[in-house]
Amino acid sequence: MHFDWSTLVLQTVNVLVLLWLLRRFLFRPVVAIVAERKAAAEKLLSDAAAKREEAETQLAAATARDQVVMADRDRILAEAHTAAETQRTELLAQAAQEIARNREAATVTLARENADMRRALEAEAQDLAVAIAGRLLGRLPAETIDTILQQSLGGWIGSLPADDPRGLTEDDGPLVVATSGPLSEPVRAMLRQRFSGRKLEFKVDPALILGIEVMGGHARLRNNWRADLESIAKELKVDDKPIVLA
Amino acid sequence: MGSPLSLHILFYIGPVAVSAPVVVTWAIMLLLSVGAWLLTRRLSVHASTRQAALEVVVAAIQTQIRDTMRTDPEPYLPLIGTLFLFIFTANWSSLIPGAEPPTAHIETDAALALIVFFAVAYYGIKARGLFGYAATFAEPSILMMPLNLIETITRTFSLVVRLFGNVMSGVFVVGIVLSLVGLLVPVPLMALDLLTGAVQAYIFSVLAMVFIAGVLGSDSEPKQRKGK
Numbered sequence: 486m487h488f489d490w491s492t493l494v495l496q497t498v499n500v501l502v503l504l505w506l507l508r509r510f511l512f513r514p515v516v517a518i519v520a521e522r523k524a525a526a527e528k529l530l531s532d533a534a535a536k537r538e539e540a541e542t543q544l545a546a547a548t549a550r551d552q553v554v555m556a557d558r559d560r561i562l563a564e565a566h567t568a569a570e571t572q573r574t575e576l577l578a579q580a581a582q583e584i585a586r587n588r589e590a591a592t593v594t595l596a597r598e599n600a601d602m603r604r605a606l607e608a609e610a611q612d613l614a615v616a617i618a619g620r621l622l623g624r625l626p627a628e629t630i631d632t633i634l635q636q637s638l639g640g641w642i643g644s645l646p647a648d649d650p651r652g653l654t655e656d657d658g659p660l661v662v663a664t665s666g667p668l669s670e671p672v673r674a675m676l677r678q679r680f681s682g683r684k685l686e687f688k689v690d691p692a693l694i695l696g697i698e699v700m701g702g703h704a705r706l707r708n709n710w711r712a713d714l715e716s717i718a719k720e721l722k723v724d725d726k727p728i729v730l731a
Numbered sequence: 732m733g734s735p736l737s738l739h740i741l742f743y744i745g746p747v748a749v750s751a752p753v754v755v756t757w758a759i760m761l762l763l764s765v766g767a768w769l770l771t772r773r774l775s776v777h778a779s780t781r782q783a784a785l786e787v788v789v790a791a792i793q794t795q796i797r798d799t800m801r802t803d804p805e806p807y808l809p810l811i812g813t814l815f816l817f818i819f820t821a822n823w824s825s826l827i828p829g830a831e832p833p834t835a836h837i838e839t840d841a842a843l844a845l846i847v848f849f850a851v852a853y854y855g856i857k858a859r860g861l862f863g864y865a866a867t868f869a870e871p872s873i874l875m876m877p878l879n880l881i882e883t884i885t886r887t888f889s890l891v892v893r894l895f896g897n898v899m900s901g902v903f904v905v906g907i908v909l910s911l912v913g914l915l916v917p918v919p920l921m922a923l924d925l926l927t928g929a930v931q932a933y934i935f936s937v938l939a940m941v942f943i944a945g946v947l948g949s950d951s952e953p954k955q956r957k958g959k
Contacts, residue, residue, distance in 0.1 A: 489738050489838055492750045496833065496842035499756045503763065503817055504846075508809035511767035515789045516808065518774040518782075525776055 611718045618694050618710055627666070630695065635669050638697055641708050642675045659684035660701040665693040665709060736899070738836060752833035759820050759833070799937055800944040807943060810850055814843065815936040822898055822928025825905070825921070832928070834898045837891065844890040847939045848883075855946030867946055890938060897931045 622630055660683050662668070662676060667689055676699075677685060683701070690698070696709020739751045770785050778786060792812045796804035804811075821834045833839040855864035868879040901924035908917045 487738060488841075489748065489750060491747050492738060492753055492836070492838035493842050493845075495747070495749070495753045496756060496839045497845055499753065499760060500813070500817060500842055500846055503760045504809055504813040506760065506764040507767055507813045507816065510764060510771055512789065512809050512812055514771040514774055515786055516805065518776065518778075519786060519790070522776045522778075 607718065611714055615694070615711070615714055618714070622695055631666050631669075634664065634666050634695060634697075635672050637695075638664070638668070638672050638708075639675060641697070642672070642679050645679060645706075656702040658702060659686050660699055662687050663690040663693060663698045663700070665689070665691060665695045665697075738838070750836075750838075751831060752836045752839050755824060755830055756821070756833045756839065758830075759817065759824060763816060763820060795937070796940060799940040800947070802944070802947060807854075807940070810846075811936050811940055814847070814939055815932050818843065818894070818932035818935055819929060822932060823925055825902060825924060825928070832898055832902065834894055834928075834931075835902045836899075837895045840891045840895040840898075843894070843935070844887045847890060847942060848887045850939070851883075851942045851946055854943050858947045864946060867948075886938075886942065890935060894931055894935055897927055901927050 625633075660680055662685050664687070668676075668687060673685075673687065680699075692711060694710035694714075696707075696712065698709055698712065699706040740748045741751055741754055742749050770781065774782060789808075789812070792815065793804040793808060796802075796807050796811055800807065818834055821832050821839070823832075824830045825832050825835075834843075852864065855867060858864075859867065868876045868883075870879070901920075905917045905920050905924055908920055
């Protein structure tokens with residue numbers, strides 16, 4: 486066995502050179518890249534932690550803002566509720582007043598309409614009464630009507646007061662005697678006797694329906710159905726009262 | 732293939748004789764250096780499969796240093812990593828037909844052990860100072876100094892002899908069996924030789940770590956950290 490010192494020296498140098506080469510081209514780059522990755526990972530983790538802390542801070546701030554907003558919302562809701570309640574009360578009062586006014590106006594209007602309607606009905610009733618009376622009289626025989634007229638006029642003339650009723654004799658003009666039908670001679674004689682000293686002019690007016698009307702000067706004496714109906718209608722218009730039939 | 736005990740001189744550079752183990756060592760150096768350069772020229776934070784495998788190897792060496800020396804592996808990684816990779820590659824160079832492992836020759840093993848010897852002294856002085864390192868020979872008492880000095884020499888020789896004996900014997904056995912029987916018969920022995928070579932690379936590296944850690948002392952880690 487031979488020991489070669491030059492080989493020992495060369496191998497020592499070779500291993501030292503290899504050590505330098507591997508350190509330069511293997512270990513240092515790999516360690517550096519691992520350290521770089523580790524640093525990047527740590528930076529990533531620290532960034533993530535910072536982001537998380539920032540997110541938590543923002544979350545806390547957002548939660549605080551939410552609480553403030555919720556408090557404001559509750560306060561605004563309470564104020565709105567109170568305002569709405571007040572407004573509702575005022576509106577209810579106004580509505581009640583408006584209803585009362587409308588009801589009162591409606592009552593007045595209804596009363597007025599009722600009165601108008603009643604008057605219209607009364608006018609229609611009057612016209613109807615006139616029509617009915619005329620039609621009923623028209624159905625009676627002319628002799629019967631004449632008899633009734635003569636008899637009723639006889640009684641009426643007899644019931645006239647002795648002094649001048651209604652001022653028929655205030656002037657000297659003739660008295661116009663209008664009747665619903667021709668008068669008989671006895672009734673004419675009774676009239677001449679009643680209004681002695683005055684000239685009488687007789688005429689027939691069917692519009693009187695049944696009865697007599699004496700006109701002289703500025704006055705007239707009426708005793709006919711037409712006058713009765715007009716009198717009733719006038720009383721209704723004046724008194725504005727419903728018709729009460731006796 | 733010649734005897735591992737004889738050194739075949741290939742050529743001379745001036746007065747310096749260049750033997751076959753030196754040439755194989757150059758080839759191994761070229762392979763490792765170029766391979767390292769190719770593997771590390773495009774390193775990225777986002778590791779590829781090849782880079783990840785490389786990082787696994789380096790990380791495994793770092794972990795072994797940390798577990799064995801109980802200290803930061805960074806200052807010792809180039810030395811220990813180079814020793815392991817070189818011895819491993821040299822032992823497995825027997826797979827190449829016609830190549831003989833440089834570690835089968837005692838000059839290469841002696842060179843490696845010499846480097847470890849001086850590395851132990853370097854790291855000891857660096858960690859403890861000159862007198863502190865010298866004081867390690869008087870531990871646990873001054874009476875142990877001769878034995879410690881002898882042990883420093885003998886353990887270096889043990890490194891040489893262990894690696895040389897294992898690798899050389901493997902080469903010897905394979906060569907003898909190959910010369911006596913057929914072509915495929917030595918294959919199991921070659922596989923066993925590969926296993927032995929890997930184990931010896933590991934053992935040499937671990938012993939180097941143990942020797943270095945022995946001179947760093949228990950307070951080496953704080954000093955290293957303080958130095959960093």
